[in-house]
Amino acid sequence: MAPPPQGLHPPASRRSDPGARRRGGRLRRALLAGLVAGAVAVPVAGAARPGAVPAPAPATAQQPRSATPAALDARYAATREDVLAAGRVAERAGHHRRAGSLRAMAAPDRRFLSFDGRDGGRTVEVFGDLARATRVAVLVPGSDTDLDTYARLLAGATRLRAALGDRTVVLAWLGYRTPATLSAEVLTAGRAAEGARALRGFVRTLRRLRPDAGIALLCHSYGSVVCGRAAPGLEVTDIVLFGSAGVGADSVAALRTRATVWAGRASGDWVAAVPHTRIVLPFATLGFGTDPVAPEFGARPFAAGDGGHSDYLKEGTISLVNLAAIASGRAPAEAGGHA
Structure with a gap:
């Protein structure tokens, strides 16, 4: 998806004006509709998925x-x-x-716990010693992730594992068919519903294999929608949302989870400009609601630095340091604010 227009958040002086809020709501809906139209209608070279x-x-x-x-x-x-x-x-x-x-x-x-090469691919790759792990970090990727782009997920998982202690294992979980970034699907929860079912089943298996281990879900971009759909009653210790445009719930309480929910966003991440709203249409609900890093959502914030949408697991970043800390069961090095 091309970076959305900047400057969508009104200044503080206008937030108390009901008229400004109504106009802002109309603007967000119009922009979201424009994003949908662009995703559906604008041809972009290289955007289509390769043939089966x-x-x-x-x-x-x-x-x-x-x-x-x-x-x-x-x-x-x-x-x-x-x-x-x-x-x-x-x-x-x-x-x-x-x-x-x-x-x-x-x-x-x-080392793969599972592999299926059909329909874009489904894999669970293991980084570390699962037999001895006391903590497990499950990386849940976002759009445009499949076997042909798997190198990006591999690189992030490898860097995260290098930042962790010996008793924390990383699982790169590609358990659903991710939407294309340049598609209307990325603005709906359709693919997330499929992914959430698979993620819930995987966590149950993981809980049976390692009943005493702490499990953290690290959910990037559209992967945070998957985690939000899977969250109710899921036996995990932490749900970490990063680079997220929303999870389809308006608050942490609405996720109905006992896990600690964290949220972070880099200051250079274009996803901050995506309208945080939901529009119910006859064929789908577009958008994912409240901004996860907004105070009213209720997540614990962590610093994510100044990188872009794909930089959270880059070596030397505060986002990598903090994601590793949370995955290990420790407090992040910097609590951060709201981008």
């Missing part, structure tokens, strides 16, 4: 039964075979880029 890449059904379909080192090693070996099988099918079909990516994913030092 054929892949076999995974042989390793059932969830792992235990988190002992031997059981996990057997699991990783089985999913490696699934990755290699998908790579062979992609190669035969002429999708050489995908086949190359899958060969890299099948390297001996890569």
Whole structure:
């Protein structure tokens, strides 16, 4: 999605004026409608998803039964075979880029709890020792994440793991078909509903495997909508929203969770300019409501620095430091304010 127009938030002197608030509401709705029209109608080079890449059904379909080192090693070996099988099918079909990516994913030092190469791909990759972990950080990615763009999620997960202690493991969870950034779907919760069902099932499995571990969901961009939909009653310790335009709920209380909810946004993130509203239409509800970093939402703030929308897990950033702290069960180094 192209960066939305800047300057959508009125100055403090106008916020107490009811007329200004009404005009601001109309402006936000108009801008949101414009975003939808642009996402649907404006052709952008390279924006479309690539054609479907054929892949076999995974042989390793059932969830792992235990988190002992031997059981996990057997699991990783089985999913490696699934990755290699998908790579062979992609190669035969002429999708050489995908086949190359899958060969890299099948390297001996890569470990996957699950893998399915169909429909853009579903994977759960493990960074760290899941058998010994006392804390688990689950990275939930946003739009335009699939097997062909997986390198971005891999890089972020690798940096996060490097910033953590030995007893915290990172799981890169690509468990749903993410929307394209340049699409109307990214402004609705349709894909998030699918993702939330999958995330809830995964957390139940993870809780069974590691019943005593603290679990933090680290939810970026559209991934925060997935986490918001999955949140009610979910057995996790923390839900961290970063680079979020909203979660489909107007407050932390509306999420119906006992987890601590955190929110941070970098000052250079264009998502701050997305209108924080919801419009109910006959075919869909557009927008995700209250800004997660606004005081009225009720999340605990953390400093996220001055980077852009894709910079939260970059090396040397305060956002990476604070995300690692929260994932480890510690307070963030800087509480931060509201961008």
